[in-house]
Amino acid sequence: MEKLLEVKDLHISFHTFAGEVQAIRGVNFDLYKGETLAIVGESGSGKSVTTKSIMRLLPEQSAEFKSGEILFNNKDLTKASEKEMQKIRGKDISMIFQDPMTSLNPTMTVGKQIMEPLLKHQNLGKAEARNRALELLKLVGIPKPEVRLKQYPHQFSGGMRQRVVIAIALACNPQVLIADEPTTALDVTIQAQILELMKALQKKIDTSIIFITHDLGVVANVADRVAVMYGGKIVEVGTVDEIFYNPQHPYTWGLISSMPNLDAADAELYAIPGTPPDLLDPPKGDAFAARNEFALKIDLEKEPPMFKVSDTHYAATWLLHPDAPKVEPPEAVKVRMRKFPSAKTSLSKGGR
Template sequence: MALLEIRDLHVSFHTYAGEVQAVRGVNLTLEKGEALAIVGESGSGKSVTAQAIMRLIPSPPGKIKSGEILFDGKNLLKLTEKEMFQVRGSEIGMIFQDPMTSLNPTMTVGKQIMEGLIWHQRISPSEARQRAVEMLRLVGIPSPETRINNYPHEFSGGMRQRAMIAIALACNPKILIADEPTTALDVTIQAQIIELLKELQKKTDTAVILITHDLGVVAEMAQRVAVMYGGKVVETGTVEEIFYRPRHPYTWGLLASMPRLDLDRKQELKPIPGSPPDLFDPPKGCPFADRCPYTMYICNDEMPEVSEVSQTHRVSCWLEHPEAPSVSHEPIVRISSK
């Protein structure tokens, strides 16, 4: 049985302008110790899916309309708020996009790590403090015995992100959700944070859900990839399948927009033309139909079924239908072996 299974998840936000259907029937699984990357453009539903797992959708205006989120056999959507409070931090940890707005500016970093330890593990403040020092050391913050008394504004951006990772991992959760963990960090610090996450995952055997739009990060860290567009998962597969044998035109477009370092000649980036669908009034057919160069009449009228390319590779595209025209597509990128 999978550690986490999302079944037909629907999440909407009710606004003055109407209902935004942010997530529309997402199905995903996560195995123990696995790193799953969820990729896609802004507004594709990645972060909303993660917030739904943690039951952090603000209500109002948000609402989880239907679906199941099974964690260790328990449906998280059926738990009371008190029961869910026990799951957050203890069994599922989360690193948010912006550590400066996620950390409490009025509390020292040490106290913020200790808070979860005291609550979930029922240990004394002195034991929690010692554990907090160990966590700061684990995530590579120098002089942790001194830094534990610092406030978030006294940390650099990279150190704040490391502190967020320490808070998320303090209680040894089974799942760590990393929502754009390298956003707003410079390239050198980004590489350090990803290397740190990889190292910590090996040490703790924690399953990781990595939400990102950076395909370089995906190639570096993940074993499996889910591609989201218009609130739906349009393709899932191993990293090798998504990078070398992608089957959905949207995945082709994402990969074609990446710069390639293995080419000697000058290369122009190829952005995907058009704009994402309006989720106030989402299309009844394939959400990518308006931007896809291979659109057929049926693409606008009906959402394609999920086709199984292999045991690990699934795609939702009408080009997989036996009567669809043949479209050849060459591998776009090279990825280094991990």
């Protein structure tokens, strides 16, 4: 598969009155043409900071790229000028933000907002841009587009506003579409419609999607691969089946165990104990160790490397070391692992 985007050993800090917050601490991932990569984790894990750094939308007065590369079509975006980024944003890489009401300008008609990237990046005349805006409204399923084109954001429902935001993001047929929790502000029914819409549109325009969410249920429906983030790092990455049915990192176990199970309505919902680490002073060793009931002594002393589980599946946990003791994952995880033909029901049966 063709590699569109490559993030290499990315470190990003924020300089605050309290000190330096080490928000991103060595993130690595790739994005391939036509795939959907989901980045999941709790609030504060670094998901949005990572993806906003790709668009270079972090505040310059406080954010600092400490080291690493973001290679897009073999160009390092961390070294690109603002003028160069303005040519890329909206044209080659687009973003759908979490709240459609704050993403849209309340003083401009929806039509003008959809036409804006077309006029800037596609060099279309106003008449051509208007016709393309009508096509985009139809594409995202908005009825009576001729009427809607002249209306303002407050005249649309939440779901329809998010469809407009998607239309703007797709206006120039971007190579990469970043969706930052695009369904969080919507009810469950509209959420499902928006997810179906994004899957259908991806096939039509052959774009690659980075989908940020804390909802693993959403991930199962949209992703090809999943990267699990914790404490400013990616701690596990694999195909959607590998992450859901053969998870290896205790943090991923916790996320999966905390998902409601419709087959066991009376079961107590699991919650990961404790809170994420303070990145003003990142912990030594594994950042998840303090919340990990399976933590080993080495977890408190040394950061684990990424151990290979398969050609597509890696996890940063000392439990995968050949000398680690045998550990049984939680029951909710074992139930899922039994459904995955190649899954192991426990860890550390010899080296990975």
